[in-house]
Amino acid sequence: MLRGDITVAIRNAVMSELAEVGYGRLSIEAVARRAGVGKTAIYRRWSNKLEMVMEIISDVAERKVPLPDTGSFSGDLQLLLMIVSTALQHRIASQIIPDLMAEAARNPQIAETLQRALRTHQQAVGEKLIGQAVARGELPEGTDPDVAVDMILGPLYWRLAVARQPIGEDYLEKFTVAVTAALRATG
């Protein structure tokens, strides 16, 4: 295998192991076996399990989510909801995220990595989505991006990752109306 291929194979193996057994039970041995590489290939890249998992998670979690401009806040919002709900319903995300969040309660380094990834996404949503809507005159100048992010991502995360209830067409429409009214009221 080429050097780059080995790194990809290790990254995929780490993600699968995280989904299957969780961080606590993940072992370098199992990752090496699944990736089809020797343990030395791993130790050449990272000095321990925490470092390996954190670098891979940061890479995946901080990847820019494309937030295209659909021309309207309602269109942008529906697109974002689609992207987030697809990501949250993916088997790997639905198992890895709760597991790392549980570890974060005990491990400050994991907590810091997750917080950094989260801030990247929160900023993207706050600046791009809200910024565009304000520029179009759909939301008032003073719209608080902090409240906006909570009002958009919060209910979505709650419904899909905590309550684990499906989202119907009807719900998406009501949600868009509700969020728009909420943000107009705080501006």
Add this chain to the structure above:
Amino acid sequence: MLRGDITVAIRNAVMSELAEVGYGRLSIEAVARRAGVGKTAIYRRWSNKLEMVMEIISDVAERKVPLPDTGSFSGDLQLLLMIVSTALQHRIASQIIPDLMAEAARNPQIAETLQRALRTHQQAVGEKLIGQAVARGELPEGTDPDVAVDMILGPLYWRLAVARQPIGEDYLEKFTVAVTAALRATG
């Protein structure tokens, strides 16, 4: 110890062990040691670890949260936010909830127990809080309690349990205005 005292001691020990080591690493031995009882006292009550943890968690999680009528939706909402934020910031809750949610992704029985507890609280919020506001004429007749629960609990859970950012006085006020506008718009 009296029979009831033993049960209380075991329950407290289970909660502390869950917070400290998590469900995966929790052992009947450690619970017995911490509670100051013999392992037989535990096996007389539950046949295994899963049954023990699920019964205790159900008991705690399904305890009715008092939702008093403050006379206004804004008052009720602020009181609820205070109760939920205190609960979510409690060390035990902030470690046990993420841990059990992670286990739920792998264990259907844990998932079912958490979902049941959640539904109890969602119903309470939907019926009592929203019902009172509709009765007072503060929210329209057709307010969707499903959307309402997501719009109230979602941002709160997101901010306190996921993003782990503090809630200031100012935020609470903006949030109340935003949620009220959101719910009026969907009614």
